Amino acid sequence: MQEDKTEQIIVAVDAMGGDNAPLEIVKGSVDAVNKSKSVKVVLIGQEDVIRPVLSQLPCPKGQIEIRNATEVISTEETPVMAVRKKKDSSIVVGERMVKNGEADAFVSAGSTGAVLAGGSLIVGRLKGVERTPLGALIPTAKGVAFLVDSGANMDCKTTYLVQFAKMGAIYMEHVMGIKNPRVALVNVGVEEEKGNALAKEAHQLLKDCRDINFIGNIEAREIPAGGADVVVCDGFVGNVVLKSYEGVSGVLISEIKKSLMGSLRTKIGGALIKPALKEMLKNFDTSEYGGAPMLGLNGLVVKTHGSAKAKEIRNSILQCVTFKEQRIKEKIQENLVSGSEDTK
Amino acid sequence: MQEDKTEQIIVAVDAMGGDNAPLEIVKGSVDAVNKSKSVKVVLIGQEDVIRPVLSQLPCPKGQIEIRNATEVISTEETPVMAVRKKKDSSIVVGERMVKNGEADAFVSAGSTGAVLAGGSLIVGRLKGVERTPLGALIPTAKGVAFLVDSGANMDCKTTYLVQFAKMGAIYMEHVMGIKNPRVALVNVGVEEEKGNALAKEAHQLLKDCRDINFIGNIEAREIPAGGADVVVCDGFVGNVVLKSYEGVSGVLISEIKKSLMGSLRTKIGGALIKPALKEMLKNFDTSEYGGAPMLGLNGLVVKTHGSAKAKEIRNSILQCVTFKEQRIKEKIQENLVSGSEDTK
Numbered sequence: 001m002q003e004d005k006t007e008q009i010i011v012a013v014d015a016m017g018g019d020n021a022p023l024e025i026v027k028g029s030v031d032a033v034n035k036s037k038s039v040k041v042v043l044i045g046q047e048d049v050i051r052p053v054l055s056q057l058p059c060p061k062g063q064i065e066i067r068n069a070t071e072v073i074s075t076e077e078t079p080v081m082a083v084r085k086k087k088d089s090s091i092v093v094g095e096r097m098v099k100n101g102e103a104d105a106f107v108s109a110g111s112t113g114a115v116l117a118g119g120s121l122i123v124g125r126l127k128g129v130e131r132t133p134l135g136a137l138i139p140t141a142k143g144v145a146f147l148v149d150s151g152a153n154m155d156c157k158t159t160y161l162v163q164f165a166k167m168g169a170i171y172m173e174h175v176m177g178i179k180n181p182r183v184a185l186v187n188v189g190v191e192e193e194k195g196n197a198l199a200k201e202a203h204q205l206l207k208d209c210r211d212i213n214f215i216g217n218i219e220a221r222e223i224p225a226g227g228a229d230v231v232v233c234d235g236f237v238g239n240v241v242l243k244s245y246e247g248v249s250g251v252l253i254s255e256i257k258k259s260l261m262g263s264l265r266t267k268i269g270g271a272l273i274k275p276a277l278k279e280m281l282k283n284f285d286t287s288e289y290g291g292a293p294m295l296g297l298n299g300l301v302v303k304t305h306g307s308a309k310a311k312e313i314r315n316s317i318l319q320c321v322t323f324k325e326q327r328i329k330e331k332i333q334e335n336l337v338s339g340s341e342d343t344k
Numbered sequence: 345m346q347e348d349k350t351e352q353i354i355v356a357v358d359a360m361g362g363d364n365a366p367l368e369i370v371k372g373s374v375d376a377v378n379k380s381k382s383v384k385v386v387l388i389g390q391e392d393v394i395r396p397v398l399s400q401l402p403c404p405k406g407q408i409e410i411r412n413a414t415e416v417i418s419t420e421e422t423p424v425m426a427v428r429k430k431k432d433s434s435i436v437v438g439e440r441m442v443k444n445g446e447a448d449a450f451v452s453a454g455s456t457g458a459v460l461a462g463g464s465l466i467v468g469r470l471k472g473v474e475r476t477p478l479g480a481l482i483p484t485a486k487g488v489a490f491l492v493d494s495g496a497n498m499d500c501k502t503t504y505l506v507q508f509a510k511m512g513a514i515y516m517e518h519v520m521g522i523k524n525p526r527v528a529l530v531n532v533g534v535e536e537e538k539g540n541a542l543a544k545e546a547h548q549l550l551k552d553c554r555d556i557n558f559i560g561n562i563e564a565r566e567i568p569a570g571g572a573d574v575v576v577c578d579g580f581v582g583n584v585v586l587k588s589y590e591g592v593s594g595v596l597i598s599e600i601k602k603s604l605m606g607s608l609r610t611k612i613g614g615a616l617i618k619p620a621l622k623e624m625l626k627n628f629d630t631s632e633y634g635g636a637p638m639l640g641l642n643g644l645v646v647k648t649h650g651s652a653k654a655k656e657i658r659n660s661i662l663q664c665v666t667f668k669e670q671r672i673k674e675k676i677q678e679n680l681v682s683g684s685e686d687t688k
Contacts, residue, residue, distance in 0.1 A: 141595045151532060154540035188495060188583040196498035196580045220587035224595040236540045239532040240581055243564035244588035251485045251568040252596055252628070259617075259624040266620045272613025273604060280603040284596070 008040050009324045011317050012094040012103040015045035016072045017110020018306050025109065026053045028313025033063035035314065039321050042103060044069050044090040069093040075306070079113030083121060091115055095122040098299035105300035105320035107291065109308040116152050119294045119301045126329065128336040129296035131160045133235065134303060135171060136242055137289040142226030146172045146181075149235040150242050150292060156234035161185070161202040162209060167295040167332050168230035169212045174326040175293075175319065184218035184228035186237055192217065198234065206232070211335065220244075249284060290315035293323065296332060300324070352384050355664045356438040356447035357657070359389035360416045361454020362650050369453065370397045372657025377407035379658065383665050386447060388413050388434040413437040419650070423457030427465060435459055439466040442643035449644035449664035451635065453652040460496050463638045463645045470673065472680040473640035475504045477579065478647060479512060480586055481520075481633040486570025490516050490525075493579040494586050494636060500578035505529070505546040506553060511639040511676050512574035513556045518670040519663065528562035528572035530581055536561065542578065550576075555679065564588075593628060634659035637667065640676060644668070 013029050015022045022045060029041040040063050043050050047068040054064065071089035073082045083092055091110055095118040097103040106123075108115045116134065125132055133149030148168040153160060165183050172181040185203055187195040192203050194217065206214045218228050220241060233241065260270035282288070290312060291304030300323050302316045323329075357373050359366045366389060373385040384407050387394050391412040398408065415433035417426045427436055435454055439462040441447040450467075452459045460478065469476055477493030492512040497504060509527050516525040529547055531539040536547050538561065550558045562572050564585060577585065604614035626632070634656060635648030644667050646660045667673075 141599065154532070186584065188498070188580060196578075199580070220584045221591035221594070223588070224591040234540075236532060236543070237581065237584055240530065240564040240584050241588055243532075244567070244585055245592055247565035247568040248589055248592040249596055250565075252593055255485065255624050255627070256600075256621065259620045262620050266617050269613040269616025273610050273617065276603045276606050276610045277600065280599050283599075 007038070009038055009105070009321050010040045010042060010103045011320045012042045012044055012067070012097045012106045013313070013317065014090045014094055014106070014108035014110050015043040015050045015066075016069075016090040017108045018304065018308055019109075020307070020309055021045075021109065022050050022053050024309045025313055026050060027057065027310035028308075029064060029317060030054070030057045030059045031310055031314040032317035033059055036318060036321060039063070039317060041065075041317060042067050042097070044094045045072070046070060067093060067097075073111050073114045075111045077111065077114070079111060079117040080121070082111070082114050083118045091118050092122065095119065095301065098123050098301065103299075104324045105302060107302045107304065107313065107316045107320065109291075109304045109306055109313070112151070112303055112306075115301060115303050116294065119297050123297045123299045123301060126296050126298050126333050126336070128333070130163055131156070132294050132296040133160075133164045133167070134292050134294050135168060136238070136292040137176075138223070138242065138245060139284045140224055140226035144176065144289060145223060145226065145229055145231050146176070147223075147231045147233075147238050147241060148295065149233065149238045151235045151239040152294065153235040155236075156198065158198060158201040158205055161198070161232055161234065162205050163296070163336060165206055165209065165212055165214070165230065165232045166335055168232065170328060170331050170335060171293065171295060172229050174328055174331065175322050178229050180213050181229035182215045183212045183230040183232060184215050186220060186223075186231060186233035186241065187217035189219065190217045202232075253281065288315065290317075290319040293319070296336075298329070300329065351382070353382055353449070353665050353668045354384045354386060354447045355661050356386045356388055356411070356441045356450045357661065358434045358438050358450070358452035358454050359387040359394045359410075360413075360434040361452045362648065362652050363453075364651070364653055365389075365453065366394050366397050368653045369657050370394060371401065371654035372652075373408060373661065374398070374401045374403045375654055375658040376661035377403055380662060380665060383407070383661060385409075385661060386411050386441070388438045388441075389416070390414060411437060411441075417455050417458045419455045421455065421458070423455060423461040424465070426455070426458050427462045435462050436466065439463065439645065442467050442645065448668045449646060451646045451648065451657065451660045451664065453635075453648045453650055453657070456495070456647055456650075459645060459647045460638065463641050467641045467643045467645060470640050470642050470677050470680070472677070474507055475500070476638050476640040477504075477508045477511070478636050478638050479515060480582070480636040482567070482586065482589060483628045484568055484570035488520065488633060489567060489570065489573055489575050490520070491567075491575045491577070491582050491585060492639065493577065493582045495579045495583040496638065497579040499580075500542065502542060502545040502549055505542070505576055505578065506549050507640070507680060509550055509553065509556055509558070509574065509576045510679055512576065514672060514675050514679060515637065515639060516573050518672055518675065519666050522573050524557050525573035526559045527556045527574040527576060528559050530564060530567075530575060530577035530585065531561035533563065534561045546576075597625065632659065634661075634663040637663070640680075642673070644673065
């Protein structure tokens with residue numbers, strides 16, 4: 001059955017989460033099923049809200065259904081508490097479907113904390129996985145890099161980082177199609193004696209991993225330049241990398257736009273370069289790749305940006321198809337169980 | 345004497361350090377003394393190398409001299425060892441001058457590690473200062489922010505962060521002239537329960553500091569937007585913030601340039617917007633402000649970029665004048681000694 005690539009893959013989608021729910025979520029889901037015959041989407045949320053939106057969009061019969069869930073978890077709620085209390089929320093219902101095998105994956109633009117908490121509490125970790133990181137695909141001058149952990153685990157042990165590296169490498173190789181991906185550890189210098197205690201120890205363990213292509217430390221400056229395919233760090237540092245990315249590029253682009261509005265001369269110049277600039281910036285648009293997968297779970301959970309529009313939702317759903325077809329879960333399981341003997 | 349602002353301030357400058365030594369270093373020093381009557385520069389390094397460069401540049405008599413130092417510490421050397429072994433290097437000689445009171449400050453574009461190691465080992469910490477951070481001025485949409493620690497101390501205790509916050513606030517208020525600067529702690533969310541163990545604890549201590557304007561946590565995304573004046577974190581995270589800044593803006597700008605060379609249309613557009621773009625990017629040029637001061641020492645040590653040109657050297661030297669005139673060292677001493685009772 002694992003070899004049967006024509007098997008239909010069921011993706012549960014949180015229709016209530018994010019800034020643009022339900023419209024963009026439903027649109028993205030419809031786009032996904034129109035794009036791929038092998039996916040079936042279950043939209044989860046308040047049926048009376050979702051139904052009118054869905055009925056307006058043309059889509060193939062039998063590939064989308066709605067599963068009613070009456071409650072909604074907001075981003076203001078304390079994640080663990082919300083997940084425990086709101087049993088009939090779209091996040092809990094969706095993650096329970098993954099747990100029960102009713103769905104292969106769950107996609108949500110809702111509360112990151114609740115999605116992550118539910119991932120651990122409801123879906124559960126694979127045997128041998130110490131912590132489940134959130135991976136994020138980030139644009140670089142050479143394409144895309146996978147930042148893992150991008151924000152799920154704050155205080156990490158070195159062994160967690162080693163597992164993040166292995167899971168990240170599997171993801172990049174088999175979902176993104178990058179052969180023998182270069183794995184690097186975020187640090188303040190390339191020399192192996194550099195860094196804080198965590199980085200120094202992790203460097204030594206990673207050097208001894210025979211099943212990944214560890215290329216050493218990477219300074220944050222080299223991440224956007226495309227210095228590595230898998231960028232490993234704890235979730236605190238990963239969050240800083242990711243948010244710095246968004247912040248710096250956001251400010252620069254807005255300052256450039258402002259400076260183009262300064263005079264007639266720059267307005268004309270701006271009009272001439274606009275299409276090329278737009279094309280260039282598209283390469284720096286993370287929504288092209290879909291959301292951030294939570295790795296090491298007994299199923300797949302993908303968190304998109306809260307501001308996700310149809311394109312990111314569609315791509316996240318299609319990412320789930322590749323994840324399942326490439327048997328990423330099984331590969332992680334096999335690798336970490338055998339790998340854990342490697343490094344001990 | 346502390347009130348006498350016409351007193352001459354002596355700045356020792358490492359003429360051998362950095363990618364552009366000695367030419368740009370000497371040029372910057374000459375520019376500084378031409379700009380300010382209250383500064384005297386002592387260029388430190390190999391006299392036979394420095395003298396020919398200096399003799400070609402017009403400068404007022406008596407404001408620049410050379411102090412011969414035969415050895416040079418390279419960036420490849422292990423910092424602590426190099427500082428211990430090379431007693432006659434420009435870094436060691438310069439820092440010893442500060443220690444002995446022969447100079448008020450030392451400016452270097454050389455090995456960061458050696459400059460920092462020498463700062464602690466030779467110049468020494470002020471009484472009550474637990475760790476001496478490296479502050480960095482970083483451009484924001486609203487002006488400039490002070491990132492402290494930007495890379496000197498890897499594994500920090502919460503009490504270090506509190507001192508970084510206090511020293512950073514004094515620097516921003518009295519050197520940069522920002523009244524009641526907003527101090528924020530780098531974290532993964534604004535809520536106080538967010539973050540790793542260090543950030544959670546530091547938040548609580550900072551909340552209780554009555555002598556700084558603590559505005560809470562700041563996400564890395566809000567740093568470039570100008571969300572705080574003093575941005576506090578450990579040196580590992582600070583280095584990631586700083587290098588992400590450089591990396592993302594570097595890649596974006598180079599990609600924009602590339603996209604402008606794509607066609608005749610974009611070339612014309614590019615030519616029209618070039619002056620405005622240049623002006624805008626100047627605001628994102630950290631060399632406008634001078635180098636990174638090491639705070640909490642018994643004297644001032646300023647580390648510029650390794651790639652520093654004359655402008656950054658000049659501004660770093662002038663920064664030393666303000667530092668001395670504003671009695672920053674004394675203010676830090678007074679604040680930390682009284683402040684340490686505050687938080688205990």
